[in-house]
Amino acid sequence: MQSNMPDIADTAPALQTGKLNWVGMADIELPFLFESRDLAPINVNAKARAFVNLHKEDAKGIHMSRLFLALDTLSTEQQVNPLTIAQALDSFISSHTGLSDQAKIELKFELPLRRKSLLSGKAGWKSYPLTIEAKIDHGVLSFELSLDVTYSSTCPCSAALARQLIQQAFVEKFQQHTPSHKEMISWLGSTDGIIATPHSQRSIANVKVKLDSSIREFDILNLINTLEDELKTPVQAAVKREDEQEFARLNGQNLMFCEDAARKIKAVLEDAQYADYWLQINHYESLHAHDAVAIAVKGIDGGYQP
Structure with a gap:
């Protein structure tokens, strides 16, 4: 009985002809097991977008369910890595023979990682917003990775102004006599001594990179570590007092404007x-x-634009 059910996408005429760049679905709930180098496979809950182009001008539409079922296989029967994503894209196109020669998958999720504290040896969870986009265009495979890293930035201008106020307070306090070592230490540890502090703020680096089309595994942890090691002041998970003090030291030793962070x-x-x-x-x-x-880009012909 089901074999006689009508397939409007195949049989009904289009109301108006014309090619379409992308047709598909967005915000698909897609839990899956994610694989990346140096990480144990981890369950994540993603929102997926799935598309093919429609280059047959008189076709009524695409077969949405075929895209959904290929994603469901990715979710329930496979682990997500570059090879299985490429297989899903191949399925998108092979199930739309004569209709499509381009396919795209976007997976957006948060990757939870265990992160160690700065000094105390404690650890806690931190989640990193991550988007993976994979595309096949006339047989050419490409991968794109987008990642957010959150860190603290302390203003160099504010730090200089705070230092000036501390100098002025020192002159006013000790203009009549030279302080002893003990008196100096006591003053520096008081609120009178540190009369001003620079302002800092939570900051986020949004990074998007093109990956080699021949990759067989993702390497998310290495990219996160590289960015955080360069910025020096990533936000922390588990924090004891010694960690908080070290974080304050790192902020003081790594003052940066947004221009500095971008160049780093x-x-x-x-x-x-x-x-x-x-x-x-x-x-x-x-x-x-x-x-x-x-904002900055690599600056290649036909590449990302600022």
């Missing part, structure tokens, strides 16, 4: 020799009601 990230992405990259630095100001932003 651009340099490490250049060293990693990605085919292309795009980055946006967002400093969510504590002084202003607006944000400080810097």
Whole structure:
């Protein structure tokens, strides 16, 4: 009985002819087991987008259920890695013979990682927003990875102004006599001594990179570690007092404007020799009601635009 059910996408005429760049589905609930180098396979809950192009001008539409079922196989019968994603894309196109020669999958999720504290040896969970986009275009496979890294940025200008106020307070306090070592230590440890502190803010680096089409595994942990090691002040998970003190020290030793952070990230992405990259630095100001932003790209012909 089911074999006689009508398939409108195959049989009904299009109301109007014309090619379409992408047709498919968005916000598909897709739990899956994610694989990446140096990480145990981990269950994540993703939102997926699945598309094919429609280059047959008089076709009524595509077969949405075929895209969904290929994703469901990815979710329930496989682990997600570059090879299984490529298989799903092949399935998208092979199930739309004569209709499509391009396919795209976007997987958006948060990757939970165990992260160690700075000094105390404690550990806690941190989640990293991650988007993987894979595409086949006339037989050519490509991968794109987008990642957010959150860190603290302390303003160099604010730090200089705070130091000036401390100097002025020192002169006012000890202009009549030279303090003893004990008196100096006591003053430096008081609120009178540290009369001002620089402002800092939570900041986010948005990074997008093109991956080699021949990759057989993702390497998310290495990219996260590379970015955090360069920035020096990633936000922490588990924190004891010694960790908080070390975090304060790292902020004081790594003052940065958004321009500084952008140049740091651009340099490490250049060293990693990605085919292309795009980055946006967002400093969510504590002084202003607006944000400080810097954007950079690799700058190749036909590549990402700022």
